[in-house]
Amino acid sequence: MTIRRLTRSDLRVGELLAWNVFGENGALLARKGFMPSSDAQADSLVERGYVDDPAVPAPAGASTEPPSVLRLLNHAVAELEPLLHRIAAGGAGVQAELEQVALLVAQAVEIHPEVAAACILHNQRAAPYAVRHCIDTAVVAQIVARAVKRPAAEMQSMTLAALTMNVALLRLQDERGTLSDEEKALVRSHPERGVALLRQAGVTDPLWLDCVQSHHENEDGSGYPRALVGDAIALPAKLVALADRYCARVSDRPYRKPMLPNAALRDILLEARHALDAQLGAVLIRELGIYPVGTFVRLLNGEVGVVSRKGLNSTTPWVQSFIGPRGAPLDVFLQRDTRGDLSSIRDVLSADQVDANIRMDQVWGRTALP
Template sequence: MPFDVYGAGNKLLLRRGHVVENTRFAEELVQRGVFIDAGQAERLAQAKNEAHPQKLELPSALRFINLSNKRLEKLLYNLSNEENAQGKLLEVVKALTYAFDINADVAIASVFLNQAAARYAVRHCIDTALVALLIARAMKKSSDDIQAIMAAALTMNIAMLRQQDQLENKQEPLTQAESEIIKTHAEKGAEILKQVGISSPAWLSYVEVHHENEDGSGYPLGAAVKAIPQDAKLLSLADRYCASISVRKYRKTLLPSAALRDVLLPDGKPSDPMLAAYFIKELGPQPPGSFVRLQNGEIGVVTRRGKASNTPIVHAFIGPRGAPLSFPIQRDTSKQLYEIRDTLSGAEVSLRFSMQQLWGSEAAL
């Protein structure tokens, strides 16, 4: 018996733990209308729950990122018709920040592994905002500064959104009209945002100068540009990094380490050493979501940043002889046997998997 059993007049018939050895006796107890102490039952149930607490399912960072993609797509393509555009765009910023807080590694991995979630023009803005958030948090920037950087990332290409979708499938060189759209989109984007009620000077400024360089090689102002705010430079580097590692039809996709070198050290030296140091430290040569081959021959995905930027945690899913493993095995690349031998492109890894297989419920769709 799981509980004490009582009969008429609260008379104790059987104590908890008594074994009823035959069905006939159990039926007789039922016919006599026996009952249990509800208080005792509740106390026992509570004790059981405390001993074996139920695991609550964690919210999914990936789900929030995908919902943000859909929400942002609807907003950007209909921005001129939206009431309170600024408030609605900042809601997307909050949703992405919440996803990042759930699991920052899933958020960064989504930049590499979640590219089919939305059209490039919108998804690239989401990716840039997440990378910018990673760096800005590491630099201990204020919440207001981070909000302005992320909002600018989400809206930086508003003036060439539809053209960007078309350019994804273009194989031939850009026409003069297309080149003009690209070169003027930052300035025109800031104007569009003003027209729909964006009032943050920082937000507008970062959109306007996110393609400018201090050496005058950027656009649209070029050599006429004044000093570029550090936050705008942070946005620019995040934008270029995400563009470099994305799969594009008209451009070679770079591995993460090559993208860092190409973006941060275009002439062999960083244009902003402090920003370059933070990008290298926080992203590293193999950020979460990148594919690697280990010294023992296994192939896997980086799932978590390690103690050092070049020793992340990897989940291997292909064995040394090229056969898929039954389940992903966690490897610490700071150990000699599991050191990273090569970084691989997605095209070199044929096995299909879901992010949930590697990160659990925090990466559920």
């Protein structure tokens, strides 16, 4: 017997459930024999549910718990950092190891894309920005690529490009915000220098290299280094560019506070009018939601919580409240459906405005164990 994600093919409206369905934290969501009465109810169970399926044998010694997305991404960060420094120093023979890092990212997104997206907001101390940002970008690029059903081989090349896009810029990314003229020139040339370093390291995949070279190109030709326009930019490169810009906006830097996630998405929407692919920008917002998972919010009833998962539409996510209306921490987190009048979202808050230190597993259960 093994625990697996519930899928839409496992249940039909008007038919009895064959298993007990559990949430990420082990809470019972629906008992065996429960009958979903609507597509919305079935979709809600699929979004959150795990089942004990005796038809799927677990390997000897295997854990029956869903793997932790947070652990997978932290492992990816730890593996990526020395590889990037090796490439930057002119080293070779790293492709197989980079492919393993890409696999860790893909596994994390496959297990739970919403928790993977929440890690971008809640796991910013895991590594220096220069390394963590590459993992974050790969996560978002994967989420959007899956939504638009890109081929697996293309997604692999795109993910490897996201992991290595700034290999020629490592020393600058965690430093001050004001750059000298020489440093600005290094920034402008880093896509081409990155490609040269990757070629030196033995990378020959043309799509991987093209994505690295093109991740600062803009739809209107205002980007660099080649001032490409529209369809001259490969779609995987557009995905990396989109993810790169969102993740950079919501990241805490030594010289700049992060943007609120909803404000970052609004910026992306504005940028999509000229610099980014408008259709991909719309998919990003649809997949993350107007209030991305992991966003701190204050509800109309005065409670403070965190967006824990997407709702039935992009403006009404589910929230776990952890501070009561009078400002006292709650002993037990409360799940709120923001479609309700008193539970609707009033404000989006920064981490600095939230007087609480919550762990990811308190909100997302076993899939976010440290």
